[in-house]
Amino acid sequence: MAKHHISTTINGEPVEFLCSTEQTMLDVLRDELHLTGTKEGCATGDCGACSITVDGRLVCSCLMLGVEAEGHSVETIEGMADGDQLHPLQQKFLEYAALQCGICTPGFLIASKALLERNPDPTEEEARYWLAGNLCRCTGYDKIIRAVLDTAADMRGAS
Amino acid sequence: MAPDGTPALKVVGTRPIRPDGVDKVTGRAQFGADFQLPGQLVGKVLRSPHAHARIRSIDISKAEAVPGVKAVMTAADMPEITSEEAFVGEGPADFKDMSGNTMARDKALYDGHAVAAVAATSAAAADAALAAIVVDYEVLPHVIEVEDAMVEGAPILHDDMFTSGVDPKPTKPSNVAKRMVFQLGDVDAAFEKADIVIERKYKTAPVHQGYIEPHACVAQYAADGQVQIYCSSQGQFMVRAYVAKLLGIDISEIRVTPLEIGGGFGGKTLVYLEPLAVVLSRKSGRPVKMAMTREEVFRGSGPTSGGTVWVKIGAKRDGTIIAGDAVLKFQAGAYAGSPVGPGCMTAFAVYDLQDVRITGYDVVTNRPKVAAYRAPGAPISNFGIESAVDELARELGMDPVELRLKNAAKKGTKAAYGPTFGDIGCVETLEAVKNHPNYQASLGPNQGRGVASGFWFNIGGESSATVNINEDGTAVVATGNPDIGGSRASMAMMAAEVLGIEVERVRPIVADTSSVGYCFLTGGSRVTFATGMAVVEASKSVVNELKARAAKIWDIPVEAVEWQDGEAVPAGSNAGDFEPLSLEDIAAKSGRTGGPIASTSSLNAQGAGPGFGTHVVDVEVDRETGHVKVLRYLATQDAGRAIHPSYVEGQIQGGAVQGIGWALNEEYIYDDKGRLENPGFLDYRIPVASDLPMIDTVVVEVPNPRHPYGARGVGEVPIVPPMAAMANAIQDAIGIRLTELPMSPPKVRKAVDEQAAAEE
Numbered sequence: 001m002a003k004h005h006i007s008t009t010i011n012g013e014p015v016e017f018l019c020s021t022e023q024t025m026l027d028v029l030r031d032e033l034h035l036t037g038t039k040e041g042c043a044t045g046d047c048g049a050c051s052i053t054v055d056g057r058l059v060c061s062c063l064m065l066g067v068e069a070e071g072h073s074v075e076t077i078e079g080m081a082d083g084d085q086l087h088p089l090q091q092k093f094l095e096y097a098a099l100q101c102g103i104c105t106p107g108f109l110i111a112s113k114a115l116l117e118r119n120p121d122p123t124e125e126e127a128r129y130w131l132a133g134n135l136c137r138c139t140g141y142d143k144i145i146r147a148v149l150d151t152a153a154d155m156r157g158a159s
Numbered sequence: 160m161a162p163d164g165t166p167a168l169k170v171v172g173t174r175p176i177r178p179d180g181v182d183k184v185t186g187r188a189q190f191g192a193d194f195q196l197p198g199q200l201v202g203k204v205l206r207s208p209h210a211h212a213r214i215r216s217i218d219i220s221k222a223e224a225v226p227g228v229k230a231v232m233t234a235a236d237m238p239e240i241t242s243e244e245a246f247v248g249e250g251p252a253d254f255k256d257m258s259g260n261t262m263a264r265d266k267a268l269y270d271g272h273a274v275a276a277v278a279a280t281s282a283a284a285a286d287a288a289l290a291a292i293v294v295d296y297e298v299l300p301h302v303i304e305v306e307d308a309m310v311e312g313a314p315i316l317h318d319d320m321f322t323s324g325v326d327p328k329p330t331k332p333s334n335v336a337k338r339m340v341f342q343l344g345d346v347d348a349a350f351e352k353a354d355i356v357i358e359r360k361y362k363t364a365p366v367h368q369g370y371i372e373p374h375a376c377v378a379q380y381a382a383d384g385q386v387q388i389y390c391s392s393q394g395q396f397m398v399r400a401y402v403a404k405l406l407g408i409d410i411s412e413i414r415v416t417p418l419e420i421g422g423g424f425g426g427k428t429l430v431y432l433e434p435l436a437v438v439l440s441r442k443s444g445r446p447v448k449m450a451m452t453r454e455e456v457f458r459g460s461g462p463t464s465g466g467t468v469w470v471k472i473g474a475k476r477d478g479t480i481i482a483g484d485a486v487l488k489f490q491a492g493a494y495a496g497s498p499v500g501p502g503c504m505t506a507f508a509v510y511d512l513q514d515v516r517i518t519g520y521d522v523v524t525n526r527p528k529v530a531a532y533r534a535p536g537a538p539i540s541n542f543g544i545e546s547a548v549d550e551l552a553r554e555l556g557m558d559p560v561e562l563r564l565k566n567a568a569k570k571g572t573k574a575a576y577g578p579t580f581g582d583i584g585c586v587e588t589l590e591a592v593k594n595h596p597n598y599q600a601s602l603g604p605n606q607g608r609g610v611a612s613g614f615w616f617n618i619g620g621e622s623s624a625t626v627n628i629n630e631d632g633t634a635v636v637a638t639g640n641p642d643i644g645g646s647r648a649s650m651a652m653m654a655a656e657v658l659g660i661e662v663e664r665v666r667p668i669v670a671d672t673s674s675v676g677y678c679f680l681t682g683g684s685r686v687t688f689a690t691g692m693a694v695v696e697a698s699k700s701v702v703n704e705l706k707a708r709a710a711k712i713w714d715i716p717v718e719a720v721e722w723q724d725g726e727a728v729p730a731g732s733n734a735g736d737f738e739p740l741s742l743e744d745i746a747a748k749s750g751r752t753g754g755p756i757a758s759t760s761s762l763n764a765q766g767a768g769p770g771f772g773t774h775v776v777d778v779e780v781d782r783e784t785g786h787v788k789v790l791r792y793l794a795t796q797d798a799g800r801a802i803h804p805s806y807v808e809g810q811i812q813g814g815a816v817q818g819i820g821w822a823l824n825e826e827y828i829y830d831d832k833g834r835l836e837n838p839g840f841l842d843y844r845i846p847v848a849s850d851l852p853m854i855d856t857v858v859v860e861v862p863n864p865r866h867p868y869g870a871r872g873v874g875e876v877p878i879v880p881p882m883a884a885m886a887n888a889i890q891d892a893i894g895i896r897l898t899e900l901p902m903s904p905p906k907v908r909k910a911v912d913e914q915a916a917a918e919e
Contacts, residue, residue: 036193037186039421041371042453046840049371077186090184094176097805100644100813102183103190103372103421125849132849135840137369137422138644139809140816141848 008069011079019066026050028066029076037077037106041135048134051107052076058114077106080113089113089151096147100138108134112148120156124149170656171868174805177648178667190419191375191391192450199377200229200278202439202449203285205292206459207267207274210301210525210833211314214265214294217275221291227284230442231292233275234264237438238407245401256494258405260528261434267296268316268493269525270834271458278439278447301525301833305466305490308334308524316493316523336495337521341503343575344514349482353473357550361543363882363900364826365465365490367457368532369845372421374460375450378436386413386437391420393427393641394680399672401430406437416671420641424817425531428682431460457838461530462827464489464497468543478557480566483507483515487540492528497521498536504576505537506544508614509585509771511572525833531682533814534615534875538821538882542900545611545883550896559610559887564589584797584861585612585771591795591857592773600791605780607891612773613879617872618683619764623676624693626654626701628756632743634658636694637670639678640686644874645806649687650694652802653868657698659725660742676761684872687802689764695867696760708752709740766865770876772796774815778888785908787823787889793855799863799871811877812854818881820846826901
C-alpha cells in the first residue's frame with residue numbers, strides 16, 4: 001500500500017515524512033527520522049520511555065500512529081535543550097544524579113516538563129502520581145522526584 | 160592531610176556531574192536499539208508456544224520464499240557444542256546449555272524458547288516469514304514449580320541429567336541437577352543446647368530484572384570472516400567470548416563495540432540475540448539488527464529463580480544464636496545453573512555462628528533459564544533467614560536490631576562458606592539504623608516496622624585500563640566495562656585524584672574489544688573496585704613518567720622530583736631550584752622529551768571487600784484491600800569508601816526498590832499449559848513513583864584495605880534485605896507472618912480474612 005505523506009512540526013521545525021498506516025509515531029521518530037532519543041521499553045504504553053508531547057499534551061508515542069501527527073506540533077527530547085543550553089530539568093537531573101543507566105531519562109524529562117508547564121508548584125505526591133506512568137528500574141525514583149521538585153522551585157524563583 | 164596521616168582526597172568523595180551525563184539527558188547517547196548500519200536487515204525470532212515439546216521437524220521453505228526474506232535459520236545452522244563450563248560472572252553455566260538456550264535443538268523447554276529466526280528487508284516481511292515457518296511439535300508433559308519437578312514421576316527435561324553431589328551416584332535421570340552442602344561445626348549437637356528453636360518454610364516467586372531497555376544488537380559478518388557486533392550488554396568481552404564459542408569463530412575474528420546499556424542487573428551477562436544475528440548476517444551477506452519486544456524479554460530471557468527456603472534456627476534465652484540450618488530448593492529454569500550456590504553461601508553470612516549447615520538443590524523446570532539478578536540467590540535465602548530471625552526476636556521479646564547486634568558477623572568471624580572476615584561493616588550498619596530518626600518514628604494503627612540485614616561477597620577479577628595524556632594536558636581513560644550506573648564518573652575521578660587534576664580534564668571512555676585490554680564483565684559489583692584499581696595503577700605509572708620527563712627537562716635525578724597537585728616539583732637538595740612544571744607544561748613538551756605519555760594496566764584484582772547492609776521499613780496495611788503502603792524506608796550500607804556518593808546512594812535506593820517490588824508485586828504467572836500469562840509491564844508490575852516514599856540512605860565507610868581508596872562494591876547488597884524487612888513490617892503491623900512472596904493484595908487480604916475467621 002502506498003505510504004502516507006505527513007506534514008508536521010517537530011521541535012519547532014517543519015518536517016515532512018512518509019509512513020505506512022500501521023507505523024507508530026515512535027517507529028517514525030526512531031526509524032524514519034532517526035530521532036532515537038525517544039526510547040522503546042514496551043511498545044504497549046506501560047513504561048513511558050517513549051514519552052513525547054503533541055500540541056503540549058503528554059503522550060506515549062508507541063500508542064500514536066505516525067499519520068496522527070499531521071498538522072500537529074511534536075516535541076521530543078532532542079528539542080528540550082536550547083542549543084548547548086540545557087533545560088533546567090536536564091541540568092537538575094545531572095546535578096542530582098537522577099539517572100543511572102539513562103534509558104528512561106528522556107521520557108522522564110519530557111513528562112516532568114509537561115508536569116511543570118501545568119503545575120509549577122507540585123507537591124511530592126503530585127509529582128509521584130504524574131510520573132507514575134514512567135518506569136525507572138535503576139534509581140528507585142528518589143533522586144528523580146527531588147530533581148523535579150527542586151527544578152520547580154528554581155523556575156518559580158526565576159519567573 | 161586526613162586525621163590518619165594519609166593525604167586528603169580532593170576528588171574522591173565529591174559529587175561531580177557524570178561525564179556521559181549530557182548525552183543521556185539530551186537523547187544523544189546510543190543504546191542497543193539506537194544503532195544502525197546501512198543496508199541492515201530486520202531479524203526476528205520464532206518462539207515455542209509450548210512449555211515442553213519435542214521438535215519433530217521444522218520446515219522453513221515457505222518462509223524462505225516470502226518476498227524480502229534474506230535468511231532463515233534454525234539450530235541446524237549452529238555447531239553442536241559439547242559440554243564445557245562457562246563462567247558467567249555470578250553463577251555457573253555450560254556452553255552446551257547456552258547454545259541450546261539460544262536456539263532449541265531437539266526440544267523446546269519453555270514457552271518462549273527460540274526455535275528459528277529470520278532476517279528480512281522489513282519488519283512486515285520478517286513477521287510474514289515467522290508465520291510461514293512450520294514446526295511439528297510433539298507436546299510433552301511439563302513442570303513449572305520447583306518441588307513438583309523434584310518428585311518421582313515428574314516430567315524429565317533432560318534425559319542425561321543425573322543429580323550430582325549425592326552418594327551413591329543416581330542411576331535414573333532427574334530434574335535435580337545438583338545437591339550441595341555447606342557446613343561448619345556440629346549443627347545437630349548445637350540444636351540440643353538451644354532454649355528456643357524457630358522452624359519454618361518460606362517461598363519466593365521468580366522475578367525478572369526488569370531493565371527498561373530490551374536486548375538489542377546489530378551484527379555484520381563480512382566476506383573475509385570478520386565479525387562486527389554492536390550491542391548493549393554487561394560486557395563486550397563476554398559477548399565476544401560467547402559468540403566465538405557458540406559459533407566456532409576465532410576470538411580474533413570478532414570485534415564487539417559496546418553501546419550504552421539501558422539497565423541489566425545481571426540479566427545482560429549472557430547472549431541471546433547476538434549469535435543469531437551473526438548467523439543471519441553470514442547467510443544473508445547483510446548486516447542484521449535484532450531487538451526483543453518486551454514480551455520476548457519476559458518469555459525468552461532469564462529472570463532469577465523462585466525457590467523454597469526451609470529454615471531452622473536455635474538460640475539461647477539471652478538471644479545468642481547458636482545453630483542455623485537451612486534447605487534451599489531453587490528452580491534454574493530449563494537448564495542447570497540456578498544461583499543456589501551463592502544462596503547457600505550468603506544464607507547466614509550476617510551472623511557469627513559456629514554451628515551452621517546449608518543444603519541446596521539446583522532444579523530444572525519448564526521456565527526460561529534463569530540469569531543473574533543483583534546478588535544472585537542471596538535475596539531468596541535471606542528472605543527465609545531474616546524472616547526467621549525476626550520470629551526469634553519476637554519470641555525472645557528482643558529488639559530486632561539488638562538481636563542482630565548481639566550476633567552480627569565481625570572481623571574474625573568464620574563464614575559457613577569458608578573465609579574468615581577481615582574489616583567488615585555489618586555492626587556499623589546496625590548502629591546506623593539504631594541512631595537514625597526513622598527507627599524512633601511513632602507508628603499508628605495497622606502500621607508496623609521491619610528490620611533485615613543482608614550480605615554480598617562482591618568480586619574483583621580481570622580488568623584493564625589505559626590512560627593517555629593529550630598534548631594539552633588533559634587525559635583519556637579507556638576501560639572495557641559498560642557503564643551501567645555511573646562508573647565512567649568513578650573511573651574519571653580516581654584518575655583525576657592520582658594525576659592531581661580537575662575531574663573535568665579526564666575523559667573516560669568505554670572502549671571496544673579491539674581497543675583496550677581484556678575486562679571481565681560488569682557484574683559482581685566489581686567495576687569501581689577492580690577496574691578502578693587498574694585505572695589507579697595506570698594513572699600512577701603515568702605520574703611516574705611525568706616525573707621522569709620533568710627530571711629530564713631540569714636535568715636532575717628522577718628521585719628528586721615529586722608530584723603535587725598536578726605539578727612536578729623539584730624536591731630534596733633541588734627544592735626551590737626550578738619553577739614547578741604542570742601536567743600541561745610537560746604534555747606540551749612531550750614530543751621533545753621522549754614522545755607521547757601513556758600507560759596501561761592489566762590486573763586480576765583480589766580482595767574485594769564483602770558488603771553488608773541493614774534496612775528498616777515502616778508499612779501500613781489496608782485490611783480491606785490487602786494493599787501494603789510503604790511509609791518510610793531506610794537503607795544503611797558499608798561502601799568502604801564512596802567514590803561518588805550520589806551514585807552509591809543511587810545504587811542503594813534502586814536496589815531497595817527492586818526488593819520492594821519483589822516483596823509486594825512481582826511474579827511470573829503461568830496457565831495450566833505452562834504459558835506465561837503476564838509478559839508485560841501492565842501485568843508484571845514493577846514499582847512506580849507513586850508506590851514509594853523517599854528512600855533514606857546512610858552510607859557507612861569501613862575502608863576496604865585492598866583498594867587504593869578503600870572502595871567496596873555497592874550494587875548488590877541493597878536488594879538482599881528488603882523482602883524480609885517488608886514481611887517483618889507486615890507482621891508488626893497486623894500480627895500475621897507471611898511466608899510467601901509476593902505479598903500482593905490478594906494474598907494479604909486472604910491472610911487477614913483467615914486471621915479474622917480464626918479469631919471468631
